[in-house]
Amino acid sequence: MGETVLTYHQVMTADLSYLENAAEQWKEAAKKFSDVQKVYQERVKSVGEDGSWTGDANLVAVDSMDITDKQFTAAQTEAKAIASLLTDAHRQFVELRGKVKSAVAEAVKAGMMVSDAGIARYDFSKAGASEANAARHDPDLHRTEQSWTEHIAAAVKAVDDADQGVKLALKEAVRDTNPFDGAVNGFNGEAEGDIEKVEAKAAQDLATRLNSGDRLSGKELAEFQRLFRDNEHDKAFSQTFLDGLGPKGVIQLNNKFHSLGKGEDKTEFTALQEGVATSIATATRTPSDPFYTKWREGLRKVGDENFDKELNPLTGYQSFVDLMTHGKNYGKQFLTDIGDDIIAVEQKDDFGTGRWKQLNAGHRDFTGDPLDTLLGIMGKQPDVATSFLDPGADGQNGRLKYLLQDRDWPSWETATGYGSLSQDAPGNRLGLGAALEAAATGAVPGTEHPLGGHTEGEARVMHDTVKLLNKDWHGDEMPANLRSSLGHMLMDYTSDTHEILSRTNENYKVNADGDGVWNDGGTVRMAVSPEELSRIMRGVSEDPAAYAGMYAAERQYAAQTLAGTDFKHPNDRTAAINAASSTFGFYDGVSSDILFDKRDKAVQWASDVRTAAFIIPGFALNFVPSTPAAVPILGDAAQSILYAGMYEWGKDHVAQASASAAQDNMKAFDVGQRQVDALVVGWSKEHGEAADSGLTRTLVGSGQERHDSARREALQALGRPGF
Numbered sequence: 001m002g003e004t005v006l007t008y009h010q011v012m013t014a015d016l017s018y019l020e021n022a023a024e025q026w027k028e029a030a031k032k033f034s035d036v037q038k039v040y041q042e043r044v045k046s047v048g049e050d051g052s053w054t055g056d057a058n059l060v061a062v063d064s065m066d067i068t069d070k071q072f073t074a075a076q077t078e079a080k081a082i083a084s085l086l087t088d089a090h091r092q093f094v095e096l097r098g099k100v101k102s103a104v105a106e107a108v109k110a111g112m113m114v115s116d117a118g119i120a121r122y123d124f125s126k127a128g129a130s131e132a133n134a135a136r137h138d139p140d141l142h143r144t145e146q147s148w149t150e151h152i153a154a155a156v157k158a159v160d161d162a163d164q165g166v167k168l169a170l171k172e173a174v175r176d177t178n179p180f181d182g183a184v185n186g187f188n189g190e191a192e193g194d195i196e197k198v199e200a201k202a203a204q205d206l207a208t209r210l211n212s213g214d215r216l217s218g219k220e221l222a223e224f225q226r227l228f229r230d231n232e233h234d235k236a237f238s239q240t241f242l243d244g245l246g247p248k249g250v251i252q253l254n255n256k257f258h259s260l261g262k263g264e265d266k267t268e269f270t271a272l273q274e275g276v277a278t279s280i281a282t283a284t285r286t287p288s289d290p291f292y293t294k295w296r297e298g299l300r301k302v303g304d305e306n307f308d309k310e311l312n313p314l315t316g317y318q319s320f321v322d323l324m325t326h327g328k329n330y331g332k333q334f335l336t337d338i339g340d341d342i343i344a345v346e347q348k349d350d351f352g353t354g355r356w357k358q359l360n361a362g363h364r365d366f367t368g369d370p371l372d373t374l375l376g377i378m379g380k381q382p383d384v385a386t387s388f389l390d391p392g393a394d395g396q397n398g399r400l401k402y403l404l405q406d407r408d409w410p411s412w413e414t415a416t417g418y419g420s421l422s423q424d425a426p427g428n429r430l431g432l433g434a435a436l437e438a439a440a441t442g443a444v445p446g447t448e449h450p451l452g453g454h455t456e457g458e459a460r461v462m463h464d465t466v467k468l469l470n471k472d473w474h475g476d477e478m479p480a481n482l483r484s485s486l487g488h489m490l491m492d493y494t495s496d497t498h499e500i501l502s503r504t505n506e507n508y509k510v511n512a513d514g515d516g517v518w519n520d521g522g523t524v525r526m527a528v529s530p531e532e533l534s535r536i537m538r539g540v541s542e543d544p545a546a547y548a549g550m551y552a553a554e555r556q557y558a559a560q561t562l563a564g565t566d567f568k569h570p571n572d573r574t575a576a577i578n579a580a581s582s583t584f585g586f587y588d589g590v591s592s593d594i595l596f597d598k599r600d601k602a603v604q605w606a607s608d609v610r611t612a613a614f615i616i617p618g619f620a621l622n623f624v625p626s627t628p629a630a631v632p633i634l635g636d637a638a639q640s641i642l643y644a645g646m647y648e649w650g651k652d653h654v655a656q657a658s659a660s661a662a663q664d665n666m667k668a669f670d671v672g673q674r675q676v677d678a679l680v681v682g683w684s685k686e687h688g689e690a691a692d693s694g695l696t697r698t699l700v701g702s703g704q705e706r707h708d709s710a711r712r713e714a715l716q717a718l719g720r721p722g723f
Helices: 008-013 017-049 056-109 129-136 141-173 195-211 218-230 235-260 263-283 290-303 316-324 332-347 352-356 370-378 382-389 399-406 430-441 456-469 480-492 494-502 530-540 544-563 570-615 636-643 646-663 671-686 694-699 704-717
Strands: 112-114 120-122 411-416 419-424 516-520 523-527
Touching (some): 008 141, 017 056, 056 141, 195 235, 235 263, 263 316, 332 370, 382 399, 430 456, 456 480, 480 494, 480 530, 544 570, 544 636
Antiparallel strands (some): 411 419
């Protein structure tokens, strides 16, 4: 293919069969070189070696004959390598052109027509009159067309990247790599027949130059990026490249990326970081590979090594995990092993996590705490996070306990005129929070998913997180950077927390059987005591948005529970109202405690909660069905019940916060019960009862006693027995 950038037309019209034909001819050439070598050895070289020819001429000739014989061998190696490269090229081009064709088919299916230049335009000829008219008046039509054109161009670019790789490999295959073999511009006896390995060697050479202090030209940087882009998922390329540099060389390379990637050059070097990180993910996906064992052992040796000055330390693990943040989809075993190796380093001596501390502003553009950063990476792969943190049915996995209770988290230290000032690193535990959330919910933090529906491993992470954070009843003092994540986790476990706080479900009452995780006919349940849960909720609720999220989830779950209850059955009706009243009583107890503590800032907190509550999509918090036959969405009846009273709740929350702050007591805080009453009114209306009917008025407030006792229980758990 051509030396310049390939066009769409060239990619679509090139006759790839020439590559197959050429490969066969090179295989035949290798065979012919072998045949000629045999004749040469039998009829020429043998004359110089059988003793029948002696003298000075023989001495000169023998050396020349040996060089020629070795050239025949080298010629075979070169010919076979070229044949292999052409066969590989044919395979790649067929596959990549297939992706171009698929991109075109997708565009056509979306209503586009594609020109010979690969330009997508809306195909008015295949559209109906109304569709065509709508398209002509669509202000985003050009943007849509451009998007499809770029999609096709990206597929063409991948072919061009591969083409450049083939050209590089063919060029290297015919280069005489041994200047001391006696042949000038001879055959390449070390020719490589694997395109990816040739490209890996080229990438390794560029990396080595960077590490040695060389500056790469713009053309070389572009080629460096292309090499990674063209081979991002190729194991041979990745392992060859990484094995050539070794863990120490890779760490040094990332340090170079940081030092050189400033200003306008940052994008260029960030792309290279992404390329190397992707290679790490690709190369380490198979733990049974000999490469994996060698790489892990090499990383262990340099992970604790300081790559900078003593007064500005930068360890190997800090740089390596920083590099990993630019990649994704790492193997479960690799992430687990790196995590365990970092923990082992922290536990091997008294220096502990002090080795990760950042001094005098340190390397703030790097990730300071490699373990927390690694946990953040796990947070994007929930199955890995769950596996890593799950205590196990036997409770033998101690990683969760180490992270939540035993670990001494690293600090920032700054020299001042009065000595050294040490402070908790602002980002501490953000990675842990992401990993906890992913591990307990089975979903990537920030992604929409139905709440609930957990595995036993996920539920064990949730259960033990509550227990560990609430050690010595200090759950309300949890680190600030965990509040948001714990709030999301509790939202995901609303079906459990509702039962815990309702105090009516015997299975959830804490005893020998109820405190823990169990499988209930295919549904996994999790239980802790209401007192423990109150402490954790109190700690989470220092974040108004986290409190609002939990409250919104509970409100919706309560509405769904009411909607699924037989309204005509008095006992069931009463039980459902009492359960909701009790649950919201605990929420009011938590709110009361917060408002009492904040006092002057109580109204601001309540206002922030109200604002956050209205940002949460009203009907987006769907729950996994409690039984296989149930529908995992918010039904019309529940929506109608839920609609009632939300606006009033926001106003009430702020109004009671204001009143409580002025009175300096929380005894009258009963927003939650009024919220239950609003839900009950909506429930009654769904069953044909007017808001002021006798039955509705009887039901409204019927759970007040349960609400009050729950509120008192929450306040007692929070250390306020007088309320």
